[in-house]
Amino acid sequence: MDVEFSEEQQEIRRALRDALDKQSDSPAVRAAMVTEHGFDPKVWRRLCGQTGLAGLGIPEEYGGVGLTFAEVVIALEEMGRTLFPSPFLASSVMAASAVLHSGDEAACAEILPGIAEGTTLATLALAEPGSRDVSEVSLTATATPSGEHRLDGVKTHVLDGVAADLVLVAARLDGQVALFAVAGDAAGLTRTQLPVLDQTRHQARLDFDNTPARLLGTPGADTAAVLERVRQLTEIAVAAESVGGAARCLDMTVEYSKIRVQFGRAIGSFQALKHRCADMYVQLETSRSALYYAAWAATEAEAAGLDVDPDAPGAGELPVMAPLAMTTATAAYRAIAEETIQLHGGVGFTWEHDAHLYLKRATTSALLFGDRTHQRERIAALAGI
CATH class of the missing domain: 1.10.540.10 (Acyl-CoA dehydrogenase/oxidase, N-terminal domain)
Structure with missing residues (x-):
């Protein structure tokens, strides 16, 4: 490797x-x-x-x-x-x-x-109220006599759901998971912007009422595998964003500790602050290591396709490494963002400073695929524990 x-x-x-x-x-x-x-x-x-x-x-x-x-x-x-x-x-x-x-x-x-x-903005609608797993998709698709398909149900927490020109929707067709493409301005589609903690990433609720849709691929196990792979890649993507954000928080904190003077000396010279910055660095590097290993596994898996041998080096580890990298990185990101606010003192709590924007991104990123308990249970199940 x-x-x-x-x-x-x-x-x-x-x-x-x-x-x-x-x-x-x-x-x-x-x-x-x-x-x-x-x-x-x-x-x-x-x-x-x-x-x-x-x-x-x-x-x-x-x-x-x-x-x-x-x-x-x-x-x-x-x-x-x-x-x-x-x-x-x-x-x-x-x-x-x-x-x-x-x-x-x-x-x-x-x-x-x-x-x-970049001219077509698309998104994937997977999560539903109370569920974010592929196996629990319940939005229904119905085939019409003319061979067209109609969707009925609700999707929530859809990233950029209001801005998207095209929405890919996971639905049930004759009991099987299927993937559909829906135009952003399709009849029967209602898009509602959701109030969010992280204003830098908008989310929406999508209501489908007899909405026309185009079937992609073949319903069944293959589509479920596709959506699982997409979820894995998205988990690694969120981990990558989190590592980048955490690194920026650490850089801001170290820089501030060099110029903020208290009791006649830079606060970065105090041992207590050195220890806290060192802890932030260890958390960052731990999450970065998990991210890069997961990214390598994803690259190997992409080369192998969907039918990956579970014993194959790298590629076979993707199902476990993707959520593990995400949970590790988002936890580190939030901890580092919180420390960034604390170590900046009073200015760190203000709207004008960017620290709160990073904390909000860290908090919401950690919940994109459910709470931490759910994520840990999923990792344990995938690892056979």
């Missing part, structure tokens, strides 16, 4: 960091997060045009850059570092992965080029 990044990958990181430092500084983030959709479409299109951001993990045959999931993780780390408000997670990770793995070549050729350009 080699989890070292190549010079080309490091160059991708440097280029993205430079672009995001210019386009996603604190004033830009704060301005974007209070808009209707929670991000600046002009900035999103500009970055997509300059860096190919939206299509990093999409194959070249569908208009993407054709890189591996490792490069996607690098991009997510850098976006997490600046809290970049964008539809990348929903569109370029969740939705693109669902379409790509669906096995529906026509849908891939039709949908993925727009996602890769």
